[in-house]
Amino acid sequence: MEETLKRVEMLLLSFYQDNPFVQYLGIKVESVEFGKVQLSMQIHHECTNVYKIAHGGALMSVADTAMGAACLSVNKKVVTLDFNINLMKAVPEDQLIYAVGRILHNGARTIVAECDIVDAANKIYGKARGTFFVNEKFAE
Template structure:
């Protein structure tokens, strides 16, 4: 990774006061321009469904946040317009979900990103694609 491109600390500062991200215990692991990696320990008391597995809403929240951060890393302020999710497998309470996201199209008004959620061993849990609407600029300084 090119250290000049590393935006991890900048994005951690921007998201430090995001109540939803903090409530779900999402962690920003790595950010470069157009790419983000996040993690979330699957807490039985907070993140699971009736089967002790990560709730679909938790998976979507983690991936949506990672894809949004990938967009923000380009200096764009965005909101999610649409998202498609494929649930592939489950991740149990006590495991860690890893979401990686990258921009696959960047226009002036919309950005399309794809996200993958895996466990620590690389088992595919979900695959997502989202379209974001650009609502402004954001300073990364």
């Protein structure tokens, strides 16, 4: 199991290095466990709105990416079927945030995941939940 997780982690890092939108947003993989992934994203000016806070779409993108990465951590490639998010606090420009994606249901055809968007002090900014369709295995 440990060897498979290491292989999946290496593939996951490579997978997101090749993703242009993830690179544009500056999302980085911080940690990978079976069923749980932590990403980070610095809220740069390009990710803000006219109020100089993180645009909701940027936060939705990092949450969707974290949940998708959690799906990859259980060796499944997925696409998003359904997604919702509650944004609880404004994220100021230049803030470093973390998106922690976790698997709630690991089914053969669908996966349900959640994501907390937090800062280094674990202050919560948002919470998301999504349902994902399983396409295939991530790593053989």
